[in-house]
Amino acid sequence: MVHELYQExxxxxxxxxxxxxxxxxADRKAEGYNPLCGDKLKLYVKxxxxxxxxxxFEGSGCAISTASASLMTExxxxxxxxxxxxxxxxxxxxxxxxxxxxxxxxxLVVFCGVRDYPARVKCATLAWHTLKSALNGxxxxxxxx
Amino acid sequence: xSTLTSEILTNFDVEKLREDFPVLKQQIHGKxxxxxxxxxxxxxxxAVIDAIRRFHEVxxxxxxxxxxxxxxxxxxxxxQTRTRARQFLNAASDAEIVFVRGTTEGVNxxxxxWGHRHLKAGDEIVISAMEHHSNIVPWQMLCxxxxxxxxxxxxxxxxxxxxxxxxxxxxxxxxxxAVAHISNALGTVNPVAxxxxxAHRAGALALIDxxxxxPHLQVDVRALDADFYAFxxxxxxxxxxxxxxxxxxALLENMPxxxxxxxxxxxxxxxxxxxxxxxxxxxxxxxxxxxxIGLGAALEYIGGIGIERIAAWEHELLRxxxxxxxxxxxxxxxxxxxxxAAVISFVIEGIHPHDIGTVLDLEGIAVRTGHHCAQPxxxxxxxxxxTRASLAFYNTFAEIDKLVAGIYKVKEVxx
Numbered sequence: 240m241v242h243e244l245y246q247e248x249x250x251x252x253x254x255x256x257x258x259x260x261x262x263x264x265a266d267r268k269a270e271g272y273n274p275l276c277g278d279k280l281k282l283y284v285k286x287x288x289x290x291x292x293x294x295x296f297e298g299s300g301c302a303i304s305t306a307s308a309s310l311m312t313e314x315x316x317x318x319x320x321x322x323x324x325x326x327x328x329x330x331x332x333x334x335x336x337x338x339x340x341x342x343x344x345x346x347l348v349v350f351c352g353v354r355d356y357p358a359r360v361k362c363a364t365l366a367w368h369t370l371k372s373a374l375n376g377x378x379x380x381x382x383x384x
Numbered sequence: 385x386s387t388l389t390s391e392i393l394t395n396f397d398v399e400k401l402r403e404d405f406p407v408l409k410q411q412i413h414g415k416x417x418x419x420x421x422x423x424x425x426x427x428x429x430x431a432v433i434d435a436i437r438r439f440h441e442v443x444x445x446x447x448x449x450x451x452x453x454x455x456x457x458x459x460x461x462x463x464q465t466r467t468r469a470r471q472f473l474n475a476a477s478d479a480e481i482v483f484v485r486g487t488t489e490g491v492n493x494x495x496x497x498w499g500h501r502h503l504k505a506g507d508e509i510v511i512s513a514m515e516h517h518s519n520i521v522p523w524q525m526l527c528x529x530x531x532x533x534x535x536x537x538x539x540x541x542x543x544x545x546x547x548x549x550x551x552x553x554x555x556x557x558x559x560x561x562a563v564a565h566i567s568n569a570l571g572t573v574n575p576v577a578x579x580x581x582x583a584h585r586a587g588a589l590a591l592i593d594x595x596x597x598x599p600h601l602q603v604d605v606r607a608l609d610a611d612f613y614a615f616x617x618x619x620x621x622x623x624x625x626x627x628x629x630x631x632x633x634a635l636l637e638n639m640p641x642x643x644x645x646x647x648x649x650x651x652x653x654x655x656x657x658x659x660x661x662x663x664x665x666x667x668x669x670x671x672x673x674x675x676x677i678g679l680g681a682a683l684e685y686i687g688g689i690g691i692e693r694i695a696a697w698e699h700e701l702l703r704x705x706x707x708x709x710x711x712x713x714x715x716x717x718x719x720x721x722x723x724x725a726a727v728i729s730f731v732i733e734g735i736h737p738h739d740i741g742t743v744l745d746l747e748g749i750a751v752r753t754g755h756h757c758a759q760p761x762x763x764x765x766x767x768x769x770x771t772r773a774s775l776a777f778y779n780t781f782a783e784i785d786k787l788v789a790g791i792y793k794v795k796e797v798x799x
Contacts, residue, residue, distance in 0.1 A: 240413060240746050241743055241746050241793075241797055244742065244746075245739075245743075245797060250797070250798070253798075254798075275754060276736070276737070276738050276753070276754055276755075276768065276769050277754070277755055277759075277762065277768030277769045278736075278768065279768075299736075299768065300736060301736035301737075301738040301739045302735075302736060302739045302798065303738070303739070356742060359738065359742060362738060
C-alpha cells in the first residue's frame with residue numbers, strides 16, 4: 240500500500256533530486272511556503288523568449304514535495320509558458336479530481352496516489368504554485384494556505 | 385518505582401478501560417488503530433457519548449430561563465459540570481468557573497477583558513519560549529493595542545524554561561505571566577507553582593495554560609495559587625467546543641464582560657445594562673449545553689479512574705516509549721526535560737515528519753506531524769517540524785512496540 244503513494248520514481252527523486260541548485264542567471268525567481276509542514280522552496284526559471292530553457296529549485300521538504308519539484312523542473316524544460324501553465328492545470332486535476340487524467344503528464348503520473356491522501360496534496364502542489372507565481376512575475380512568496 | 389506506583393501498575397486494567405472507548409475498536413488501512421495523538425484531542429468514552437446523547441434524547445432545552453421541566457433538568461445537568469470542574473481544579477467557588485469554548489477562548493477572554501481594563505502603555509507581559517500559539521497571539525494582540533511589551537522566557541536544549549532568565553525578566557512593569565503547565569510540543573512539565581510565586585513577588589498575575597495538563601496530572605489551582613487557569617474539554621475526554629476558565633473571584637469581579645448578549649445581564653434598558661453576577665457575566669448567549677454536559681461526564685469518568693493512577697500509567701508508558709525510541713538509529717527526541725508528560729516529539733535524520741506520519745498511518749498508527757502550533761519551539765530546535773506521539777492512559781506497551789516497528793518500516797521505505 241505504501242508503494243502506491245511512494246512509487247519508485249518518487250522515492251528516487253526525493254533521495255536524489257534533479258536540478259536542485261541555485262541558478263545565478265535565472266530571470267525569474269519565486270518562493271513557496273507550506274505553513275502546514277514548514278516546507279520552503281525557491282524556484283529559478285530561465286526563459287528564452289516564451290520558452291522555459293532551464294529550471295531549478297532549492298529547499299527542504301518532504302519526499303512528496305521534493306520529488307514533485309524535481310520532476311517538475313525536468314518536465315518544464317523546452318515548454319512554452321502556456322504549455323507549462325496547462326501542465327500545471329493537468330497536474331492539479333490528477334491530484335484532486337476523480338476523472339482519468341493521465342494523458343500528457345508523462346512521468347508526473349507517479350503522483351496519482353497522492354489523491355487518496357488529501358492532507359498531502361499541498362506537498363505535491365507546492366512547487367507548482369511557486370511556478371505559477373514565477374511565470375506570472377509575482378515576487379511575493381506564495382503560500383499553500 | 386515506589387510501592388504505590390507498582391501497586392497502581394499491577395492493578396491498572398488497560399484492556400478493560402479500552403472497552404470504554406469505541407473509537408479504539410477499529411481498523412485503519414486493515415490494521416488495528418494505534419491512537420497516539422491524544423495531545424491533539426483525546427478519545428471519548430461511552431460515558432461522555434451517552435451523556436450527550438441522553439441530553440438530546442431526553443432533557444433537551446435551553447438553560448437558565450425556562451420554568452418548564454426540561455429546562456430545569458438541562459440547567460441542573462449543565463450547572464453540575466460547573467461544580468465538577470470546580471472540584472476537579474479544587475477552586476473555592478463555582479463563581480470562579482467560567483465556561484468557554486476551550487483554552488484558546490479562555491486566554492483570549494483574560495487578554496481582552498483583564499487586559500483592556502488593566503494594561504497600560506509600557507507595561508509588560510511575560511510568556512515562555514514553549515507556548516502554543518494560543519498563549520502567544522492573544523498577548524501579542526493585546527500588547528500591540530496597548531503599546532505594551534511582550535517578553536519571552538527562554539529555554540535550554542532539553543526544553544526546560546530557564547528560571548534565572550525568567551527572574552531577570554520580572555520587574556515592576558510586569559503585569560501578567562502566561563505560561564503552559566505542560567508543553568504540547570515538548571511534553572515539558574513546567575514548575576508552575578514556583579513560577580507563579582515568582583510572578584506574585586514581582587506584583588504580577590499568572591495565567592496557566594492547562595490544556596495539556598488537565599487530563600494528565602492533578603491540578604489544584606489553590607495550591608498553585610494560579611490567578612487564571614484554562615483547559616479544554618476535548619483534551620480531557622470531553623467534546624470539542626467547551627472548556628473551562630478558572631479565575632480568582634476578586635479578579636473576575638474587577639473585569640468587564642467579554643461579550644455582550646443574553647444570559648450575562650441583570651437588567652437591560654436602552655439607557656443602561658447591569659450585568660449578571662459571576663460567572664454568568666462572562667457567559668453571553670446560549671452556551672454549548674450538550675458540550676458542557678459531556679464535559680461533566682468526562683470529569684466524572686476521570687475521577688472514577690483516579691488522576692493519580694492515570695499519571696502513574698502514563699509515566700511508565702513515557703519511560704518505556706522513550707527508552708525504545710532512543711534505541712532507533714538516526715532518531716532524536718526533541719524535548720528531554722527532566723519533568724515530562726507523556727509526549728514524545730522526535731525527528732529522524734533525512735526523513736520529513738510528514739512522510740513519517742503518512743507511512744505510520746498506513747500501519748494504522750495515528751501521530752501528529754508538523755509544528756504543533758508552536759512554531760517558535762521548532763525554530764528554537766532548528767527543525768521545521770517534528771513527529772509527535774502523545775500518549776494517554778488508554779494506550780498500551782504493545783502499542784509502543786507497534787510504533788517502534790512502524791518507525792523501522794518508515795526507515796526501510798526511505799532508506
